[in-house]
Structures are given as structure tokens and as C-alpha cells.
Amino acid sequence: MDEAVRLDSGGTLVEGVMAAIRQRITARSLTPGARLPSIRAFAKSMQVSKSTVVEAYERLAAEGAIRSRPGSGFYAAGALAPLSLAEIGPRLDRAVDPLWVSRQSLEAGDEVLKPGCGWLPASWMPQAGLRRALRTVARAEDVALADYGTPLGLPPLRQLLARRMAGHGIEATPDQIMLTESGTQAIDLLCRFLIEPGDTVLVDDPCYFNFHALLRAHRAKVVSVPYTPSGPDIELFAQALAEHGPRLYITNSGIHNPTGAILSPVTAHRLLKLADQSDLTIVEDDIFADFEHIPAPRLAAFDGLSRVVQIGSFSKTLSASVRCGFIAAPRDWIEGLTDLKIATTFGGGRLAAELVLMLLKDGSYRKHMDLLRARLSRAMGETSARLKAIGITPWIEQPAGLFLWCTLPEGVDAAETARRALADNIVLAPGNAFSLSRSASRFLRFNIAQCADERIFKVLETVMAR
Amino acid sequence: MDEAVRLDSGGTLVEGVMAAIRQRITARSLTPGARLPSIRAFAKSMQVSKSTVVEAYERLAAEGAIRSRPGSGFYAAGALAPLSLAEIGPRLDRAVDPLWVSRQSLEAGDEVLKPGCGWLPASWMPQAGLRRALRTVARAEDVALADYGTPLGLPPLRQLLARRMAGHGIEATPDQIMLTESGTQAIDLLCRFLIEPGDTVLVDDPCYFNFHALLRAHRAKVVSVPYTPSGPDIELFAQALAEHGPRLYITNSGIHNPTGAILSPVTAHRLLKLADQSDLTIVEDDIFADFEHIPAPRLAAFDGLSRVVQIGSFSKTLSASVRCGFIAAPRDWIEGLTDLKIATTFGGGRLAAELVLMLLKDGSYRKHMDLLRARLSRAMGETSARLKAIGITPWIEQPAGLFLWCTLPEGVDAAETARRALADNIVLAPGNAFSLSRSASRFLRFNIAQCADERIFKVLETVMAR
Numbered sequence: 033m034d035e036a037v038r039l040d041s042g043g044t045l046v047e048g049v050m051a052a053i054r055q056r057i058t059a060r061s062l063t064p065g066a067r068l069p070s071i072r073a074f075a076k077s078m079q080v081s082k083s084t085v086v087e088a089y090e091r092l093a094a095e096g097a098i099r100s101r102p103g104s105g106f107y108a109a110g111a112l113a114p115l116s117l118a119e120i121g122p123r124l125d126r127a128v129d130p131l132w133v134s135r136q137s138l139e140a141g142d143e144v145l146k147p148g149c150g151w152l153p154a155s156w157m158p159q160a161g162l163r164r165a166l167r168t169v170a171r172a173e174d175v176a177l178a179d180y181g182t183p184l185g186l187p188p189l190r191q192l193l194a195r196r197m198a199g200h201g202i203e204a205t206p207d208q209i210m211l212t213e214s215g216t217q218a219i220d221l222l223c224r225f226l227i228e229p230g231d232t233v234l235v236d237d238p239c240y241f242n243f244h245a246l247l248r249a250h251r252a253k254v255v256s257v258p259y260t261p262s263g264p265d266i267e268l269f270a271q272a273l274a275e276h277g278p279r280l281y282i283t284n285s286g287i288h289n290p291t292g293a294i295l296s297p298v299t300a301h302r303l304l305k306l307a308d309q310s311d312l313t314i315v316e317d318d319i320f321a322d323f324e325h326i327p328a329p330r331l332a333a334f335d336g337l338s339r340v341v342q343i344g345s346f347s348k349t350l351s352a353s354v355r356c357g358f359i360a361a362p363r364d365w366i367e368g369l370t371d372l373k374i375a376t377t378f379g380g381g382r383l384a385a386e387l388v389l390m391l392l393k394d395g396s397y398r399k400h401m402d403l404l405r406a407r408l409s410r411a412m413g414e415t416s417a418r419l420k421a422i423g424i425t426p427w428i429e430q431p432a433g434l435f436l437w438c439t440l441p442e443g444v445d446a447a448e449t450a451r452r453a454l455a456d457n458i459v460l461a462p463g464n465a466f467s468l469s470r471s472a473s474r475f476l477r478f479n480i481a482q483c484a485d486e487r488i489f490k491v492l493e494t495v496m497a498r
Numbered sequence: 499m500d501e502a503v504r505l506d507s508g509g510t511l512v513e514g515v516m517a518a519i520r521q522r523i524t525a526r527s528l529t530p531g532a533r534l535p536s537i538r539a540f541a542k543s544m545q546v547s548k549s550t551v552v553e554a555y556e557r558l559a560a561e562g563a564i565r566s567r568p569g570s571g572f573y574a575a576g577a578l579a580p581l582s583l584a585e586i587g588p589r590l591d592r593a594v595d596p597l598w599v600s601r602q603s604l605e606a607g608d609e610v611l612k613p614g615c616g617w618l619p620a621s622w623m624p625q626a627g628l629r630r631a632l633r634t635v636a637r638a639e640d641v642a643l644a645d646y647g648t649p650l651g652l653p654p655l656r657q658l659l660a661r662r663m664a665g666h667g668i669e670a671t672p673d674q675i676m677l678t679e680s681g682t683q684a685i686d687l688l689c690r691f692l693i694e695p696g697d698t699v700l701v702d703d704p705c706y707f708n709f710h711a712l713l714r715a716h717r718a719k720v721v722s723v724p725y726t727p728s729g730p731d732i733e734l735f736a737q738a739l740a741e742h743g744p745r746l747y748i749t750n751s752g753i754h755n756p757t758g759a760i761l762s763p764v765t766a767h768r769l770l771k772l773a774d775q776s777d778l779t780i781v782e783d784d785i786f787a788d789f790e791h792i793p794a795p796r797l798a799a800f801d802g803l804s805r806v807v808q809i810g811s812f813s814k815t816l817s818a819s820v821r822c823g824f825i826a827a828p829r830d831w832i833e834g835l836t837d838l839k840i841a842t843t844f845g846g847g848r849l850a851a852e853l854v855l856m857l858l859k860d861g862s863y864r865k866h867m868d869l870l871r872a873r874l875s876r877a878m879g880e881t882s883a884r885l886k887a888i889g890i891t892p893w894i895e896q897p898a899g900l901f902l903w904c905t906l907p908e909g910v911d912a913a914e915t916a917r918r919a920l921a922d923n924i925v926l927a928p929g930n931a932f933s934l935s936r937s938a939s940r941f942l943r944f945n946i947a948q949c950a951d952e953r954i955f956k957v958l959e960t961v962m963a964r
Contacts (some may be wrong), residue, residue, distance in 0.1 A: 048799055065834045101776075131837050131840060132843065134840045134844070135649060135836075135837075135840065138646055138648055138649050139648055139649060139841065151645075152644075153644065154640035154641040154643070154644040154645045155640055157640070157644035159640055159643060159644065162634045162643045162644065163637070163643070164601035164636075166632050166633070166636035166643075167632070167633060167636045169632055170629045170630075170632035170633045170636070171629070172776050174621050174625055175819075176819060177618040177620070177623070177625060177628045177629070177817060177819055177820075178621045178623035178625065178628065178634075178816075178818065179617075179818055179819055179891060180606075180617065180622040180818040180819070181819070182604055182605055182811075183601060183604050183605060207576070213679050213821070213843060213847070214843055214844055215844075216840065216842065216844040217843050217845050220736065220842045220843070222769075224715065242840070242841060242844065245837070245840065245841035246841045246842060248841070249690065249841045249842055272834070285635065288569055288762055312635055327522070338727070345666070345745040347646075347844075349734055350644075351643060351644045351849075352645055352646040352845060352848075352853075353641075353642060353643055353644055353645055353646070353647070353847065353848040353849040354643075354847070354849050355679070355821075355847040355849075355850075360934055368961075370601075371597050372715055374597060374600045374601065374708070374711065375597065375708060375711035375712045375715045376683065376686045376712060376715055377679060377683050377686070378680060378681075378683065378813075379604055379818060380598070381679070381819065381820070381821040381850065382818075382822075383817075383819040383820050383821075383849075383850070384821075384847065384850075386819075443647065450607040457675065476809075
């Protein structure tokens with residue numbers, strides 16, 4: 033049998049069976065939703081025992097590559113939305129589920145180290161500024177403390193955001209900017225506004241894992257394009273446009289999550305040309321903009337907010353406790369977006385907007401970001417060196433940001449490593465949580481600001497050696 | 499012609515034509531989406547001039563009963579979701595659109611009086627307590643100011659909410675309670691969790707207008723059941739269950755919005771029996787609970803949170819600027835709801851939860867509510883008397899809450915009155931914004947806390963006399 037050959041590749045029998053199934057999924061001889069061969073039949077065709085196939089199927093199910101339905105066997109997972117949203121339900125044994133990293137990070141107690149999470153330690157945030165802003169807002173006028181925000185959100189904050197965007201070459205008037213409760217809510221609103229269930233959405237491979245969870249909640253069909261160090265692979269991007277006719281593309285063009293890559297001007301230009309030709313709308317999630325040392329090209333700047341909409345937030349730089357995000361959109365979308373915001377959340381949180389405005393206005397945000405960039409630079413060098421010392425290699429030399437996207441030593445599985453590290457109270461971010469094609473099983477994303485504790489590297493070394 | 503007879507009923511010719519079209523919609527000889535007769539043909543069949551039909555159609559379109567499509571005539575509106583969410587787009591001339599009242603109220607400047615809005619004046623909120631809580635939170639630990647909330651939300655606040663619910667006879671453990679950014683977001687999450695596009699949802703007629711906008715965003719089919727002073731008309735409720743097989747019923751059972759009616763124990767019991775028989779899930783929106791003098795029966799208490807889920811918030815009683823709502827749900831829904839919350843909003847706003855917790859814990863909320871109930875009682879009596887003096891009659895004697903649901907004098911149209919009052923900087927809430935069947939064209943909802951200014955009654959008198 034052809035498939036039995038793969039068992040020579042140095043892995044265990046179980047890994048061989050897993051590889052054979054993965055290969056069928058990649059080659060689409062097993063399409064999403066298709067039933068896998070029965071355990072008995074596959075054991076026979078692979079010339080292995082039934083228990084080997086059982087273990088391989090269970091590990092693939094734990095990775096999320098296949099799904100088990102009690103009493104009816106195993107099915108190939110895939111880009112399609114699940115039948116029911118309840119299926120999103122977390123299973124702690126399902127390490128590469130897009131929600132696994134979120135839940136482990138958000139639910140972790142103080143005793144847990146979180147190199148896999150996506151935010152800064154609270155002590156790295158502008159605590160003095162936040163405390164001062166709270167005392168100041170305690171003296172604000174009654175309506176600031178008790179009333180709903182206006183539908184678009186606090187006008188002086190939108191004016192200030194418009195000026196900041198102009199600094200990135202993006203021309204947006206304050207009435208093209210709508211405040212939201214968070215960056216995630218901004219993307220969620222845009223998806224509600226732009227796509228119907230069953231529409232195809234393009235994402236990067238890898239991309240921020242919550243895009244997968246969010247698009248699943250929207251019942252979108254998701255197609256991914258490999259991300260290179262200078263942006264999406266433009267040939268494959270063109271091919272995906274032609275094959276799948278997506279309605280939307282969601283990406284980060286500043287500092288890309290999880291890779292830290294930066295979009296090159298030539299890729300940006302080609303991307304927009306392709307988008308124009310196939311009437312593709314682009315959501316540019318720019319929440320890492322303020323971490324940059326040298327500003328990268330922005331799709332929204334090249335495009336002039338006509339088919340590119342930009343979103344941002346202050347959760348990564350100011351506070352995730354004070355929720356405030358925003359959308360800068362083509363002018364004729366704003367009315368519809370506003371109605372949708374009212375229908376689904378009513379007024380926005382005026383208090384959060386007042387606090388963000390104070391910190392932006394009094395200069396403390398700018399000073400905080402200057403210090404933060406320097407601190408992250410140092411942490412980037414240190415974490416990178418520590419990781420290399422234990423055989424974990426950064427994919428590219430990261431110029432800025434929070435993340436190091438790293439390859440594990442040959443034969444080490446990231447999902448398995450993450451599961452084992454969790455038992456030692458360390459939350460890691462395994463590559464396949466970010467990868468629709470599940471082709472990042474040897475990658476981990478490290479948050480350099482959460483890597484100060486030496487224990488992280490010791491546990492990594494130990495669990496990788498097992 | 500049969501239809502010409504209707505012109506005898508005392509109204510103008512235009513009103514006669516409008517009544518004829520409404521009757522066809524009610525009798526479903528014009529189903530949602532069906533094209534109306536051409537102006538020429540209908541003028542002939544009604545024996546009126548074409549300009550009379552034009553005016554009637556335009557007024558029906560302004561009410562939202564029909565829609566115009568430029569160049570292709572008029573179509574019956576209805577319970578179905580619009581083809582595109584962009585159609586929700588506001589038109590300031592569309593007085594009974596469910597979003598009209600929200601937008602006018604939220605966008606109004608200081609010069610505008612808002613007897614139509616759904617919240618208290620900022621000065622009625624516990625300003626001293628809010629300011630004290632802000633100063634206290636300014637001294638909280640770092641994570642309170644900067645970190646994401648846990649997925650379910652601040653544990654001590656959930657414990658306190660569980661105890662408060664126990665006081666209303668609702669048994670919920672803290673891990674059955676999930677915090678949200680608002681009551682609206684709570685309902686939105688539940689809709690995402692429970693319904694698919696095209697599912698049928700039951701609402702009261704009249705009901706809170708934003709339910710219509712929200713359900714439209716979910717592409718649900720909406721069916722309404724007339725609300726009586728003791729709850730939904732139980733015969734028609736049973737009939738709607740049999741005819742439409744709804745998945746969900748959304749209601750307020752404490753103080754009903756907009757009518758102020760209170761669910762009677764016997765109706766509650768019958769309702770739950772019917773729900774059991776047809777496997778109906780109920781969302782009980784209980785955001786007005788703390789305004790009650792005598793607690794009404796709660797569906798969630800009778801049902802034990804098995805098919806009834808309850809939502810609440812502090813936007814009406816504490817602050818709409820500090821956003822904090824919650825869901826109390828059957829235990830086995832919580833995992834799925836949490837994943838959905840993370841996917842669509844990531845962590846919750848911890849700061850808002852901390853502030854609410856402080857106000858609930860230090861006793862200032864209880865004292866504030868005692869004073870507020872007394873103040874509202876007085877305002878209820880005063881507003882009711884003022885309205886009666888100008889011929890506007892409360893539907894029932896309201897025992898508590900913010901709202902008076904009132905009938906206008908015969909021949910006075912609420913939508914037209916609201917449009918005229920807006921020109922005088924007064925935002926009213928016309929009845930048909932609350933009524934799916936658009937059978938409340940002679941009703942207005944008054945917010946008694948926003949009726950202190952004598953100008954409101956003067957303008958009402960003037961515009962009604964026009």
C-alpha cells in the first residue's frame with residue numbers, strides 16, 4: 033500500500049497514520065465534512081493495529097483536523113462553519129481549537145505564566161496615567177458618567193483619531209470614524225454589515241486565531257492564503273480570488289499577528305489591484321500600529337478608505353479593562369454601521385471613550401508608547417536568544433511588536449507541547465490555532481512581554497524532550 | 499367597490515386609502531414583499547385622485563408599513579428581514595422605524611427634550627456614588643485597570659448577582675451567570691446562540707422597539723402577539739405557537755416596555771405550560787426589575803432557568819456610560835455562550851464590572867433605588883395628570899417604572915405628531931415603533947422622568963391641534 037510507505041519517515045506508527053489522513057485532507061480526497069474510513073478498514077489498509085488508528089484519530093480530533101460524532105465515526109473538519117454554534121464549545125483536550133488559546137489565557141489565574149497570550153502584563157500598561165484619568169473623570173459632568181454615548185461615539189476622541197490616522201497617511205474625517213467596544217467588536221460589526229452566512233472570507237495562513245472563531249460564528253466559509261515575510265503570497269492570493277470569489281479579506285498589515293511580518297509596498301500595491309479587479313472588500317486590523325518603529329505601508333492609506341476599512345483599539349497599548357475600539361470606513365457605510373451598532377449594543381460606553389481621550393490628550397500615551405517600544409525591543413532580543421538556546425528558531429527577525437513566531441525542533445509537535453506545558457501552568461499558543469490549513473504544527477507564537485520568567489524556558493525544554 | 503366604503507369612517511380620503519392598504523396587509527392579501535397596486539390602478543379602484551393615492555402611499559412608507567423602491571413602485575413591508583442590512587439605514591422621514599426613536603434620542607443635543615427616550619436624565623443617576631467608585635477604582639490593583647476580564651466576568655459581581663436573583667426567587671449559581679457589555683448585547687448573544695437566520699421569533703405587540711431592529715439584524719422572522727394589561731393574550735399566543743412554530747419568545751415580564759403592564763401569575767403559568775408543550779425558549783429581559791415596588795412573577799423563577807433565560811443590566815438604574823449587563827442561563831449553555839462572547843467581543847470590560855460591584859456592595863445602589871422609586875412615583879402622578887389635561891390618556895394606571903403608554907385623541911396620528919414635535923426639538927416615541935402589526939398609530943410612550951419641562955405639553959397641544 034502506498035500509505036504504508038509513510039511509516040518509514042522516522043515517526044511512530046500513530047504519527048504515520050496521522051500523516052496519511054492529513055495528506056488526504058490536504059489533497060482534498062477527504063473534503064470538509066467527509067466521513068473518515070472506519071477504524072477497522074483503515075487499520076487493514078495501513079497494515080497497523082486498530083488501536084493505532086484509534087489513537088491517531090483521537091489525536092487528530094484533539095488537534096481539530098477531524099471531528100468525532102459519538103456513535104457515527106470521524107469526519108474531516110474544515111473551513112465550513114459547524115452545524116451548530118454550540119459545537120464551538122471548548123474541549124480542553126482540543127489543543128488547536130481557535131478558542132483554546134483565548135480561553136486558557138483569559139481564565140488563567142495568577143499562578144499561570146502566559147507566553148501564549150496576546151497582551152502585555154498589566155504592569156507594562158500606563159498605570160499612573162490610567163489612575164490619573166480615573167480621578168479626573170470622577171470630576172466630569174454628569175452626562176459623561178451616566179448617559180449613553182452618541183451613536184458614533186465621543187466627538188473629540190473621533191477628531192483625535194482622525195488626526196492620528198492622517199499621520200499614517202489615512203485620510204478619514206471624524207464622521208467616517210465610529211467608536212466600538214473593542215477591536216474584536218469592530219470586526220464583528222463589519223462582518224455583520226458585509227457578509228451573509230455562506231459567503232467566503234479570505235484570511236492569512238497563519239492569522240490571528242480569533243478570526244477563525246469569529247468567522248465561524250458568522251457561518252462564513254473561510255479560505256486561507258499563505259503569509260510570507262512581506263505579506264500574503266500574491267500568486268496564491270490571485271488564485272484564491274479566482275477560485276473562491278471571496279467577499280472579504282481580513283488581515284493585519286502593520287505588524288502581522290502571529291508572524292510579526294510587515295507588508296511590503298509592492299505586495300500592498302498588487303493586493304489592492306487584485307482587490308479592485310474582483311471587487312473585494314478588505315478589513316485592515318491595525319491594532320498593533322503603535323508598536324511600530326518605522327511605519328509600514330497601510331492598505332487603507334493607498335486605497336483612501338474606499339474598499340479598505342480600518343479598525344483599531346487601545347486594548348494592547350492602554351488597557352484591555354477600559355474597552356474602546358474604532359472603525360474608519362467609507363463614508364456611505366457609516367449610517368448602516370451605526371444602525372447595526374445601535375440594534376446590537378445600543379449606545380457605546382462613554383466612560384471608556386472619555387478615559388482614552390484623556391490619556392491621548394495629556395501626552396501620557398505618547399510617552400508611554402516611547403518607553404514601551406524600547407522595553408519591547410530589549411525583550412525581543414532577550415527572548416529570541418533564550419529560545420534559540422533551546423532549539424526554538426524565530427521564523428524571521430522581528431523588527432517590532434509583541435510576537436515571535438517560532439519553529440520547534442524537528443519531530444516536536446506544538447499542540448502536544450502546549451498540552452504538556454499547561455499541566456505545568458504555562459499557556460502556550462500552538463501554531464495550528466492560527467492556521468486554517470493546519471500546516472503550522474511545528475510553530476509556537478511567543479509573546480515576548482510575557483517571557484520574563486525563566487521557568488517558561490525550563491518547562492519548554494523538558495516537555496519538548498519527552 | 500368594497501374599499502370605497504371605508505372612506506365613510508370619518509377620516510380624510512388619504513386616510514381611507516391608507517386604511518384600505520393596511521387592511522390588505524393585515525388580511526395578508528398583501529403579503530410581505532408583495533408589490534402594491536400601481537397608483538393609477540388603485541386610484542381608479544378607490545375612486546380617488548392619483549395624488550390622494552400618492553400621499554397615502556408616501557405616508558404608509560413613512561410609517562414603515564410599505565417600502566418604496568425607486569423606479570419600481572411600492573411593496574408591503576412585514577416581519578421578514580430585509581434583503582440587505584444596509585436597508586436598515588435611517589431615514590429621518592421614516593417616523594415609525596424601530597431605529598428612529600433610538601437615533602433621535604441618542605443623537606439629540608442638550609437643547610432637545612426627550613420624553614420619548616428610554617433612560618433617566620443623568621442628574622437622576624447616583625452621581626455621588628459613581629464619582630466615589632471612580633476614585634476608589636483609581637487605587638485598585640494593576641490588573642483591574644489594565645487586564646481583560648475573565649470570560650464569565652468578575653467573580654464577586656456574579657456572586658452578588660446570584661444573591662440578588664435569589665431574592666426574586668430565581669435560583670442561579672454564579673457559574674450560570676455571564677457578564678456582558680450591556681443588556682442589548684446580552685440579548686444579541688443569546689440570539690446568536692439560539693437562532694438561525696429564517697427562524698421565527700415571537701415578540702409582544704407592542705414591545706421594546708429595539709427588539710425589532712435586533713431581530714432584523716439576525717434575519718429572523720418576527721411574529722407578534724397582542725399584549726394585555728396582564729401579559730400576552732394567551733389564546734393568540736397559543737395560536738401563534740401552533741401556526742408559526744417559533745424558536746424563541748423575547749419579553750419583559752417585570753415592568754413591560756412600553757406598556758408598563760405586569761405579567762399576572764396565571765398568565766405566567768399558562769405561558770410556561772405552552773412553552774413546555776412546544777419546546778419554546780424564552781428570553782426574559784428584566785432590566786426594569788429594580789423599579790418595581792411589588793415584585794411581579796418572573797418566568798425564570800417559575801421555570802428554574804431551564805427553558806427561560808434571564809438578562810439584566812444597570813444602564814437604566816446606575817449608568818449607561820459604565821456598560822455592564824448579564825445573562826443567567828441554563829448551566830449547559832454557558833460554555834457555548836462564553837465561546838461566542840470571546841469570538842465576538844473577546845474579554846469583557848473589567849473596569850465597568852468593578853465599578854458596578856463597588857456601587858452594589860457599599861449600599862449606595864440600594865439607597866439610590868429607594869429614592870428613585872419615590873421620585874418616579876411622584877413624576878408618574880404629575881405626568882399622568884398633565885397628559886390627561888391635554889387629552890392624552892394612559893392605557894392603564896401604571897404602578898411603577900419609567901413609562902406611560904398613552905392614547906392620543908381620536909384622529910391624531912402619533913408618527914405625524916412625533917415628526918412635528920421633532921421640529922420643535924422634542925423627541926417623542928410614536929406607538930408604531932413598538933408595534934410589529936403597526937396597530938399603535940394612536941399611541942405614544944412617555945418617559946415620566948424626562949417630562950419635567952412644561953414646554954413638552956405645550957408643543958404637544960400645538961402639534962396635535964394642527
